Amino acid sequence: MTPPPLATRTRPFIESVIREMTRLAEEHAAINLSQGLPDFDPPESVRAAAIEALRQGANQYSFTWGDPRFRAAIAEKYRRDNGLAVDPEQEVTVTCGVSEGVVAAVLALSDPGDEAIILEPYYENYVPACLMAGLIPRYVSLRPPAYTLDPEELEAAWSPRTRLLLLTNPDNPTGRVFRREELAAIADFCVRRNVIAVVDEIYEYITYGEHRHISLATLPGMAERTVTVSGLGKSYAVTGWRVGWTVAAPSLTALIRKAHDYLTICAPTPFQVAGITALRLPPTYYDQLRADYHRRRAILLEALEATGFPFTPPQGAYYVMAEITPFGFADDWAFATHLVREIGVAVVPGSSFYHRPADGAQTVRFTFAKRESTLREAARRLARLQRR
Numbered sequence: 001m002t003p004p005p006l007a008t009r010t011r012p013f014i015e016s017v018i019r020e021m022t023r024l025a026e027e028h029a030a031i032n033l034s035q036g037l038p039d040f041d042p043p044e045s046v047r048a049a050a051i052e053a054l055r056q057g058a059n060q061y062s063f064t065w066g067d068p069r070f071r072a073a074i075a076e077k078y079r080r081d082n083g084l085a086v087d088p089e090q091e092v093t094v095t096c097g098v099s100e101g102v103v104a105a106v107l108a109l110s111d112p113g114d115e116a117i118i119l120e121p122y123y124e125n126y127v128p129a130c131l132m133a134g135l136i137p138r139y140v141s142l143r144p145p146a147y148t149l150d151p152e153e154l155e156a157a158w159s160p161r162t163r164l165l166l167l168t169n170p171d172n173p174t175g176r177v178f179r180r181e182e183l184a185a186i187a188d189f190c191v192r193r194n195v196i197a198v199v200d201e202i203y204e205y206i207t208y209g210e211h212r213h214i215s216l217a218t219l220p221g222m223a224e225r226t227v228t229v230s231g232l233g234k235s236y237a238v239t240g241w242r243v244g245w246t247v248a249a250p251s252l253t254a255l256i257r258k259a260h261d262y263l264t265i266c267a268p269t270p271f272q273v274a275g276i277t278a279l280r281l282p283p284t285y286y287d288q289l290r291a292d293y294h295r296r297r298a299i300l301l302e303a304l305e306a307t308g309f310p311f312t313p314p315q316g317a318y319y320v321m322a323e324i325t326p327f328g329f330a331d332d333w334a335f336a337t338h339l340v341r342e343i344g345v346a347v348v349p350g351s352s353f354y355h356r357p358a359d360g361a362q363t364v365r366f367t368f369a370k371r372e373s374t375l376r377e378a379a380r381r382l383a384r385l386q387r388r
């Protein structure tokens, strides 16, 4: 029998490296510091709200662009925390996580053959999102140790086919929280070149020290050309609930809603309802969130320093990119394989964040979205790591 012909669309995608590391972590009973998911529970009131929503009958499709009460709570959050006036009727689309929000925005706001600028190192989903839409990715480097954006490099990446700029703020994997001057340079570029920014702000509440997140959409000229994407997953430790949203001007939202409707119909209804409780948590919740992540960050960074990894302390999000040069391994894969098998700690090989793998071949990414006891055990294990 002739086998069915296989399509080529997914051929350029690289199998998720994080999934492979998670598999190896399980095989070797290693501590999994690769995938950015918490090993602790969401707030009790938020979990109780989900149970109550299921009991009260929130079990069918919601409006395709989101439960109206949840959209109202999202608009209220943006007014209160981000300084953004948002119309929940015309500017909010609730999606199945930030992942779907980004894909829906990319599909809705570009045509095949257009170009998208991606800041590198990047969150690995952005490249397949562009390729599925037929977009050509162009890369702009954020270089260690400062990982700052060079406006000249941004300008050099532009072409008449550039439609979108994709960025994450606070950034995964670099831990950057972009300063107002950097955002102003991005805004100047987008306005001058008539480019739409898709900004993934999923880590907006997780920042350290004096670093504070600023929404790009609040900069002059950006409200009409920014898609702000965020969600419940990281702020409330509910990555499995699959609830995110996009906020964009009515003309952009109208297109995003069409893409979203035909992708997934709607996000999970009971978790949208529970999201209202999450978004109405008091400011003390976010102070506590930052304080808790600050302690987790300190445990991991201390362990990395004691072991001899050079790294740049993250300003936000919950990852750190560490250099592996002192340990004498051929590349990040050899190092990560050794670490998971012999030391019992799983990390993400840094090459997976670059379109030219060699650029990340002497780095790995650790997450510290874990209980302090998990991180202390990882620290004990890392102390066994020897230079070759």
Ligand SMILES: Cc1ncc(COP(=O)(O)O)c(C=O)c1O
Binding pocket: 036, 096, 097, 098, 099, 100, 123, 168, 172, 200, 202, 231, 232, 233, 239, 242, 243, 244
């Ligand atoms: C930058 C970034 N965006 C999006 C996601 C995924 O978001 P969601 O689970 O809401 O789809 C992640 C998960 O690690 C992430 O790091």
